[in-house]
Amino acid sequence: MNKWTKPAAAIAAVALVAGCGSGTGTGTGGSGTGAVKASNDLVIGRTVAVDGMSGDSCYGAGSISTMPMIYGNLLTNKPDGSGVQPGIAASYDYDATARTYTFHLREDAGFSNGSPVTGADVAFSFEQWRDGKTSGAYYDMIKSAEATDAHTVVVHLTRADTFLPALLTWCTSTVYPDRYAGMTPEQFFAKPIGAGPFTFASWQNPGPSETITLKKNPHYYDAAKGQPSIDTVVVKTSADASQQMLAFQGGQLDLIEGLTADEGNQLTTEQARIPKPSQARDLMLNSKRPALADVNLRKAISAAIDRNALASVQQGYVVPAEGILPINVPNSVPPTEPYTYDLAAAKALMAQRADQKPVTLTLGFEGSSSTVKTMVQLIRDQLAQIGVEVTLKPSDSATVYSQGSSGDFDMLISDPSAISPTVFDPISFVLTAWYPWTGADTALMKDKFTVGTSSTDDAVKDAAVRAIQDDARAQSTVIGLVNMSTAFAVADYVEGFTATPFLSYDAAAIRIRIRTGS
Amino acid sequence: MVALVQVPGRRRVRRGSGSAPLLTGAVLLALLLAASFAAGPLTGHDPALTDLTARFRPPTAEHWFGTDQLGRDVFARVLVAAGTDLPLALLGAVIPALIGIVLGALAGYARGWLGTAVMRLADLIQAFPSYILLIVLVFLLGPGGGSFLVGAAVGAWVTYARLVRGVVLRLRELDYVRAAQAAGLGHTRVLLRHVLPNALPQAVVYAASDIVLALSYLAALSYLGLGIQAPGIEWGQMIAEGQPFLRNQWWVSVMPGLAIILVGVAVRLIAGGLERRLQR
Amino acid sequence: MTTLLRISDLVLETGSAEAPLRPVSHVGFEVSHGEAFGLVGESGSGKSLTLRAVTGLLPEGVRQAGGTLELERDGVLRPYRFAEARGRGIGMIFQEPMTALNPTMRVGDLVTAGPRARYGWSRGTARSRALDLLAEVGMPDPKAQARMWPHQLSGGLRQRVMIAMALATEPSVLLCDEPTTALDVAVQDQILRLLHRIRVERGLAIVFVTHDLGVVRRLCDRVAVMYAGQVVETGRVDDVFTRPTHPYSAGLLRSMPTPDTPRDRPLAAIPGGQPGAGERPEGCRFAPRCAHALPACAGLEHALAPVLGSPSRSACLRVADLGGPPLDRKALIV
């Protein structure tokens, strides 16, 4: 017998023990009704990091769903996307001629530090929104805001505006305590205090693989109704959607935001919650680039894209786009002439270009989603048919944004999604971002936006929207591709979840069936 | 890439010519490479052709490795990808080997500042983990096969240079090399006649492990979107694309992974066989 | 004097099981308490392998295929287990102190590693015992040298460390595998004196494996001469050296170097070379080189047998009729 056997066996045994680890997942996973979870914690997975804790910098899907959880809004979206409903504000009055809004706050709304939400807090918040460096432009109609009493705020506008109620549901309309509760903005946003259903607890590894932990806010305005029901929300961001899918199937995630067809098709129909498609996906063409300055090329690209094919790989989640704006949103109307796939026309347009040099373009997109990856491959193949060579350039969402804002792109895929129940919401994105980024002429859109948002008449609004759609088709710097549903994966033991079409959802209403007894 | 001094498969030089493993490995690689050029006719499918009506077909007699999310034939794509991966991995090992042999010989013969400079440069290069060096170079030069080759060349020559320099330093003291030099044989001749034969078996072993490493780095880069870009077809990139479907449509990313492993084994066989032959 | 160690019929094999080679075949000898026993022969005769077999430390690929190894315990000879005998009873000194001392251990630790592993000596006990042992083997400054690494010592000191290490478990027999071959002549002498002193002081038995007949002559009481894996002659040193009873022993003695002949001179007195393990002739293995060989020698393997008129035992068939004159005494002066 050799001397070596014993130590070798001992080491192997240690390796085995170390390799096995112990413990079990947080959830019971499992499928079918009657599934339960061990703890009253909601673990959310998503691929997009938040854009910071300040509402001013909110633009991405991560922030859109997180900000309302922490801060609360004066108004919120109706779950079906048909309009707004009360939030911290129980009601509001609008006087179009006086250009004033009056908000009546709920008396039971409280910040996570225990102080009640007062008119002074809301008035302070309005000023912060208007003065914000990034999103202040959306609030430029606000002249002043004043608290007339502890629970009433009057907002004076520079012009008539019917867009404000929808704007107040946005993640940029975060309600802050007056003067940041005595803190500097840096201190405040490092550990924010809000009136939402949950309280900020920690934010680890800010960035593409961050983890945000939120705790129940006992001072939430619906606390009397038993909301929120969940004790802790943990948001885990990871660039890898397929990995999240595995984690969900393994019971380690209870909810996935931003579910696409590729992942959704691996789930049961109960688990995949698909709202109506109301997220537009557009292709931006940078007309400041020499080749793309030629409108013929831009139109040729539009005509060469087979939107039915793009939609077919994500059946049930995606429909072809008719214009650049999302559908299923109040006042959304298609352009006079919807997009058509016409290869011959596209080739003819290519021939009409002033400069007949071969075209090579980069296509930037957010690379964490497999459905986007599939889509861009199809676009590349389709554009190859008219002799446009496309180089794919994936990055993360923050980088896509900075490429867009710095004009560092040829073509960029982006989603001017509706996040509130009015089509003027995506129009405002396009107006302040997409159009300037691509070098498009914003004059008509600006005009029609003002017309549409100062009117209460749906016919006027519809006409303005149609004009905007037609203008977009004519300029072709922003091209509609598809309309998508941003779906959610929801574990069987999660109750009270309603998938809204606008990326955010009412986390306060979510309940978890937990294991009772031992 | 760093060739490590000890690699499994190296140490054991058994009796025998090594022909059988050498042949097996070489035939495997040759077949794979040949098939990559004829992937279309061989499989009956265009590797680039998307067919949205034939998405996610499981492996069948029609589609040996199934089809992917765009209805493309995975077998045809795995074969075509061999035409991308194999030459790049091979060059990613051979180029640095050649550079390293030349620089190592230079450092060995030229005492003084030149030799010192080469060795200091080697120290510097070795301060970077090879894969990180690769990422940085790809970052500076942009993604693609060319950047990969530059990165491989910059990172992996050091091992060969050290090896050859060591042999040169040892041999230059030996009488027969002195005699050869005295007899008017140039440095090149001495290098070819006396140094290379001494350094070759080990260089071959290094190169073999470098090929495997180069392949896995190339695949890793492409997997992360920093290597071969679509429409180029590459195994790592295929694995990345198939990853979302791993649970239900496993073949999309498992097959290219197996191909990488197959190449690793084939290279190991060749290296083992060659080494046995060279050491006889 | 009673027998301490008895080796009988030792067979060592290498190679495949189907066609084994036997570097050592049917070797036997006895060592008594306090006796110095020499095992001489040329390199390749199997003497070192035999010694290794006694401790069970055969090199890889060599296996013991037969034989009995016995050690005295409580007055009775009994077969022993190697692992037991190594720590209690048998000690061994190796030829190359440079390679036989673990380079990664300090001298002090090395000396007592055996008893520490075996008897669980405390660090303190081990340290003081190590100093005693180092002093016993004549290290000039045990305290300082205990803290040194083997590579920092001279060859002679290293061999002293080796001896101290072997003595640490209080053996009753010390196996010495050419303990002075690797050393300078002057140092050789010191080490031999040391071994002699220790033997006397401790009442140790010593088995000396060497090709240096001078050493045997000087130190040993009895000797066995090995040739091609066999013992060809054994007897008291005085007898064998004055009246060898085997032609090989006689040749060996004739070729014995005087102090001024080079050390590794071949055996000029005997033509030819020792056959390897694979090329051994039938019958007497020395016969092809033997001036006195008869046809019968090639056919018969002759076992060690008593010699008429001599206390030695010889494996030569012709021992009776050869007899032979005594050797020239001059050749034996060292």
Place this chain on the structure above:
Amino acid sequence: MTGRGRFRFVGKRLLQAIPLTLVLLLLVFAMLKVVPGDPALQVAGPRASAATLEAIRVHLGLDQPVWLQFVHYLGRVVTGDLGTTATGSTKVSTLIASGTPVTLVLLAVSTVFTVLIAGATALLAARRPDGLADRLINVVAAFGVGVPTFWLGIVLLAGVALPTGAFPIGGWGDTPATVLRAAVLPALALSVSVAPVLMASLRSGIVEARRSEYHAAAQAAGVRGWTLTRRFVLRNAAVPPVSLLAALTTLLLSGAVVVESTFGLPGLGLSLTQAAQNRDFNVIQGLTLVFSLAVVAVNLVGDVLVALLDPRVEV
């Protein structure tokens, strides 16, 4: 080697590392000059006016001679100022500070796995060189080197983490227990490719030690059992692998970059990958510096360790 000799040796090696470190810094600094694009524009953002850009240039010292810029760069590095990420949201130093523990834990756990796997298999293989176990282990090791780490990672996630539920599927933990659990599979994926290299070296070291005279001498002197294995085999067999330490570490670091991306571990490697994907220059620059300095440090430690393990090494 005496205590003072060791001290002097470490000091000497430290001194030798200084010029290398300076050259590394110079090289990383030079990256800034090679990359196309205006650093001032990166700081100021795309909408900055020409005057702002000029002011920033002066502020950054870009109007000064290059050598002075390098001195300033050194100053910033020493004070830990490595700039911000491209989107300006995070300091690179913060990113490094938050990623370093993750990468270190991953490396530590993989090292433990690598040593355990390599140690156990090497001992097993060395029992009978060229025996069945040895050959089998050699074949498995060849596979281990050839399996792409990221692919193995995916397979482990889908094939182990999902069915067992014992490990988090991607992501990191926040308590020691959850962190360790999160590190197990990535470390395993990493070890599979690195362990064979260590195993081969360890195995030959063990075989050599077991064939050595000092091993036989120790046995003859009664040393046996674990003492024999530990002090006369493993200790000696550890010398060649420790001299491989630097090479192994660079291999582990390289692997960590891949594995962190596969498993979504928020370490330095994931930051590097994401920075490369997003062309985030400051992050790449800062991380390159961190990684290369780490390798220099490991080299230093490796040399010192070899000297400690093998007293024969020249000081």
